[in-house]
Amino acid sequence: MKKKLTRLIAVLLAVTLLSGLAAGCENLGKAKVKKFDMFIAMPGTELNEGNRAQAEITKITGVEVKETWLTGQSAEEAIGVMVAAKDYPDFIEASDGYQIMVDAGALIPIDKYWDKYPNIKNYLSEEQWNMCRKADGHIYAIPQFGIVNEKDVSPIHNDEAWWIQTRVLKWAGYPQVETLDEYFQLIEDYAAANPKHTDGTNVIPYTILCDDWRYFCLENPPLFLQGSPNDGSVIVDPDTQKVIDYNTTPIAKQYFMKLNEEFKKGMIDPEFFSQSYDEYITKISTGRVLGFVDQFWNWGYTAQDAIKAAGLNDCTYVPLGIVAEAGIEERYHNEPVLDVSGGLSITTSCKDIDGAMKFISDLLTQEVLTLRFWGIKDVDYKVGDDGLFYRTEEMRANAIDANYKADNLCPYAYFPQYEGMNLDGKNAWRPDNQPSEFFEDLLPEVKECLEAYGAETYVEMLNPSVPNSPWFPMWSFSNDLTPETPGGLAWAKMSEIKHEWLPRVVMAEDFEAEWSAYLDKYYGEADIDAFLAEMQAEVDRRIAVAAGN
Amino acid sequence: MLIERVAGFSDNGHPLLMKGSVAAVTDEKENNSFSAEADSADDIAAKNKADAIKRRELAYTYRSNLAPGNATDEDPGEPLSRAEKRRRKAERSAEPKVKLNKKTLWRQKELIIITIPFILYGFLFYYIPLGGWVMAFQKYKPQNGLFGSEWVGLSVFERILNDKSFQLVFRNTLAMGIINLVLSFAFAIGFALLLNEVRLRRPKKFVQTVSYLPHFLSWIIVVGIIRDMLSMDHGIVNEILVNLGIFDGPVNFFSKPSWFWWIVGFSNVWKETGWNSIIYLAAITAINPEMYEAASLDGAGRFGKMWHVTLPGIRPTIFILLLINLGNVLNVGFEVQYLLTNGIVKSVSETIDIWVLYWGIGQGDFSIGTAAGIFKSVIAIILIFLANGAAKAAGEERLF
Structure with a gap:
């Protein structure tokens, strides 16, 4: 009996050691990927594990963000519970709960960290940033919507x-x-x-x-x-x-x-x-x-x-x-407006604020913006001889298929973005804004x-x-x-x-x-x-x- | 099985109830072994009749949370005389006085050691969190913490007691609590009485099982079912009432503020009647069958027996449950009102819990939420003491 027990323990230990080793190897392979979590106080759909565009973005930025969304409660309730427990995700879009989070001192002032990241600092103009400042003079959230590059070309009335x-x-x-x-x-x-x-x-x-x-x-x-x-x-x-x-x-x-x-x-x-x-x-x-x-x-x-x-x-x-x-x-119909009532925030629970800022900054480069809103080249869109992006019938069908989207597309929609035209000045920021695409569809x-x-x-x-x-x-x-x-x-x-x-x-x-x-x-x-x-x-x-x- | 049933008494997290359920849990050991034996009662009774009598005594003592097992039907054993019962009851209530000194402590050291984990558990999980109550006396801000927030005395309480919306939700909570209490008692007892009269064992068991299944559905599902049943667009209730000619056309049940409390009350009945009746069915099985025989000899019919034997037989159970539930009258729940409400009935549907959620969590005013919670607990304690006192005065079963 005793012998059996010893053996059992030995086997268990061996298994534990081996799996530990395996896990160690895995860590070695992916050591550079930083993982952040994010809560968005809006209803939304979670991405599936192994999402293709997300993996591409991770390759470029070295960061993977796990997004979770509001389910069932109101935004204020969800944020209220977090504040009560003082337990926050790294990134947050607090929506209606933004002021509660500011009052609770749960957010870090973006403007203290942005000097190294011109992409963020120049994302809005000086006056626009001033509109975002709270009573203490700091900025706690980066607006994501209504920042138009060049001109608004949306054929859809979104309002x-x-x-x-x-x-x-x-x-x-x-x-x-x-x-x-x-x-x-x-x-x-x-x-x-x-x-x-x-x-x-x-x-x-x-x-x-x-x-x-x-x-x-x-x-x-x-x-x-x-x-x-x-x-x-x-x-x-x-x-x-x-x-x-x-x-x-x-x-x-x-x-x-x-x-x-x-x-x-x-x-x-x-x-x-x-x-x-x-x-x-x-x-x-x-x-x-x-x-x-x-x-x-x-x-x-x-x-x-x-x-x-x-x-x-x-x-x-x-x-x-x-x-x-x-x-x-x-x-x-009105011109796009800058929504300064909230936006993307980094919380005090975030251990690596510089890493988080760098990720936001990387997301604003054209390479990543294209990945976010158009997808992967030749899979989700093609580039014509004139440099204009276009999609085939199949690509268009994929883009409205909920399952395909969860497996393959990763807009990180509540991170900062440019609307209107791409930074290259040729294409619209998103397929449904591209005139040729809109009329085809x-x-x-x-x-x-x-x-x-x-x-x-x-x-x-x-x-x-x-x-x-x-x-x-x-x-x-x-x-x-x-x-x-x-x-x-x-x-x-x-x-x-x-x-x-x-x-x-x-x-x-x-x-x-x-x-x-x-x-x-x-x-x-x-x-x-x-x-x-x-x-x-x-x-x-x-x-x-x-x-x- | 027993553990679940006992827990059924107190799935509402009220501290006083917790105390009750701890007591119930300690009783359980004996009861459990009893019910395990009772399943094969026939063999054992054959072997040792004295044992069977002992079991019957236990059954009497713990009849209020006895398993439904048909021990009494299959194994009548030897009934205790009335005088004997009275003697035992007197013995139970007159506990010998024990002086608290070193000697008795030492003598009971094993028992005391065994209780330590439970005391620790109670202290850690019921008493330490009560420290948060100080928030009700502060202008609490999460960033300042419990120690850095400004003290404001009773002003938060003043604010909520003078707040019209709080008075409204208090009224709603109390009204729905009372409606739920009355309906759930009437339906559970009535259902248990009727089900008990079914003589065929299989259909009886079948009905009992089916009737308590809704208890295991979560409210979100029940609310979905209720909304479907009451829907104007081919909801079953509207279809029936219109086809019977009682209504001229489909009625929107959720547009009538005066109906809302009753919709909640009957949703509760739909969900919980079967479950609540289990305890009464169990109590009924503990009634001495000879009483029914005697009643038959005296010429009592079915209803006569229900009225003169069954109901008095389960009276102690009814009173104990009534006392426990009175303390719970303000815990009318949260989900059903939260999920069924809409703009029009909001003034009658909001309960204290929803109010606390809205102001405490939603608007970030933790002080006001805590104060409302304290207020609710105080009312519950007062209700329990009042009811217990009344029961004592009337010479009925009581909690303490």
């Missing part, structure tokens, strides 16, 4: 619009649809004439997403209907430079009254207020929904691709710039629709963008408000009240009564003036900064 299926427009003979009334009239007429979807279910004429922070689909159209650009939390009068609360304007009332009227007619999805984001995406992906308001990034990269993949070619959507009354100029149904409106791209369906005002966008300020200040508290309260009352207003039997009950609650419980005062102060500050004072 908010009233989306409508091309089959609806085609059925009506491509009419001009400009106002709220015209939009709903068209949808009503179409639904009356074609009540069934191709799969036999009833069409859903119009749905509204109200899930958590994504309820902007319900609450912010009054801002656009008035012809304002997407400042997010308020309207800033371009003449007087005073902030206006868009929630209670006559146009807001008109909009909600219209929704109420349509709800009573059965044109609005009766479950709109209780659907989750996932249910909403699933619903749109079936092609049953004729129209809705949303930001393209919120639904397009999932649902639009799903509709295409299902072969429902006449069920994809085009954007419309709807306004309250004829004669108002819409401003749905366009469905004939969409092409026909765009042409009917004299447009070549989605963007041309809307008014061309005009230069942004110096205070634009105000959401980059209100996103970082916390309940510490009276205005921030009011902002949280407003959102709570609107979240509860706006669906009630839409579904009300007696619209006028419900609307005035909502207003009582709104002005009674939230200190709107405190909120507007803080917004006004920020507008004034930004104007002063832009004027160079």
Whole structure:
């Protein structure tokens, strides 16, 4: 018995030693690869083990980053738990939890380390970096989006619009649809004439997403209907430079009254207020929904691709710039804006800050940028004789296949990047921005629709963008408000009240009564003036900064 | 099997309950050996009848957490007389007084040594974390830590008690707690009584197993099922009600704030009734079959026996569980409300736990979250003491 035991132990020890040796050898082979982890407080898809583009990037930079994404919770909850445990990943995109992390002292000041890395220091201009500085004068996050090299060439309208299926427009003979009334009239007429979807279910004429922070689909159209650009939390009068609360304007009332009227007619999805984001995406992906308001990034990269993949070619959507009354100029499309409300941060848990900075810097070289957004040469794209990148039919199909993407492409999308044109000045930063690629990929149904409106791209369906005002966008300020200040508290309260009352207003039997009950609650419980005062102060500050004072 | 059942009493992490469950665990040793033997009770009884009687005594003592094993049905043994039972009960409650001195400590040294790991465990995992409670009296900032944060006395408590939204979530929590308590008791006891009347063994076991399976589903799945059942788009509840002509058209159950508490209550019933009834079924098997025979002779029918024999027989179990659950009335859970809610019903669906998550974790105000947690614990302790006192006054079974 004892002998057996000794033998067993001997064998176990031998196995342990051998595997230790093997592991040691492995380490020798890869000794130079630095591994970092990263948390992104946004939903996303993890890359598969052994992703090809990731391996190529590792070859160049000597670094591999393991990205994890938000699942289930809100960004603030996920970040809150990390702060409570004081346990952070090396890199973080904290999104709504950014201010919490700054307050908790969990981030390292980028500007203390950037002298050796001109790629990072010159990534933004001096003024732009100043916009990113926190109260203590330091920069804790590098913005990733809205940094355009040369010019914006995107044919896709990535922002908010009233989306409508091309089959609806085609059925009506491509009419001009400009106002709220015209939009709903068209949808009503179409639904009356074609009540069934191709799969036999009833069409859903119009749905509204109200899930958590994504309820902007319900609450912010009054801002656009008035012809304002997407400042997010308020309207800033371009003449007087005073902030206006868009929630209670006559146009807001008109909009909600219209929704109420349509709800009573059965044109609005009766479950709109209780659907989750996932249910909403699933619903749109079936092609049953004729129209809705949303930001393209919120639904397009999932649902639009799903509709295409299902072969429902006449069920994809085009954007419309709807306004309250004829004669108002819409401003749905704006120039790319620099989002300084957050970005990529390095946390105090990162052991090798210089290594992390070097990696960010390396990611901004053209060689790596091409790998990130185009893929591997001759596998994911080809280079023509004129130096222009192009893709074959198969490469294009691969690029929208979720499995292929997880195995082969590695955009490291929440690391800094240049949009617009590549640094070589020839190609666009991403295939879907390359004009030749875009037109090759366009469905004939969409092409026909765009042409009917004299447009070549989605963007041309809307008014061309005009230069942004110096205070634009105000959401980059209100996103970082916390309940510490009276205005921030009011902002949280407003959102709570609107979240509860706006669906009630839409579904009300007696619209006028419900609307005035909502207003009582709104002005009674939230200190709107405190909120507007803080917004006004920020507008004034930004104007002063832009004027160079 | 027993371990799981005992744990079922206290899967909610309340410190007072933990105390209860530790006691239950220590009881278990004896019980376990008992139930293992009871499975093959027939042979053993044949061999040694005296043993069987001893087991029956144990069964009586621990009937509140007894395994359902049909020991009593198959092996009636010799019933104890009423007087004997009373004597034993008196013996149990009148513990001999032992003086605490060196001699007794030395005499019990083995027992004391054995308890040390458990005391350490309790201290490490239940008492040391309570140190975090000081956050409720500070303006706590994670970067300053527990020792560097500014002390603010009771102002955080003042703030939450005056906060309208906290009053609202407190009301919701209490209301849902009471609804859950009443519904879960009524349904579990009713179900156990009815199931007990099923005379065929196989269908009975089958129903029992099927009915407690939903307990093992996580809430996210249950919520998915509930949403599907109540959906306007061919949900089964709407289909039935519309086809029966009770509703004119499909109704959106989640648009009615006054219905939300009941949806939560009945979701709980759906998920937990089978599980909760196990304990009552076990208690019912411990009732002396002769009582039923006597009742039959006196002319009692099925319902008469349920009312006059079964219910009084499980009364001690009901009271103990009621006491434990009263302390839990504010622990109405988190997942089901969090997952079922939407903008319209938010004012009735938010519970204290969701509020703590939102302000404490989401907005980074740890002080306010801790204060709300303390407030909840204090209410729970007060409730338990009140209920226990009431039970004592009424001469019923009690916790301490």
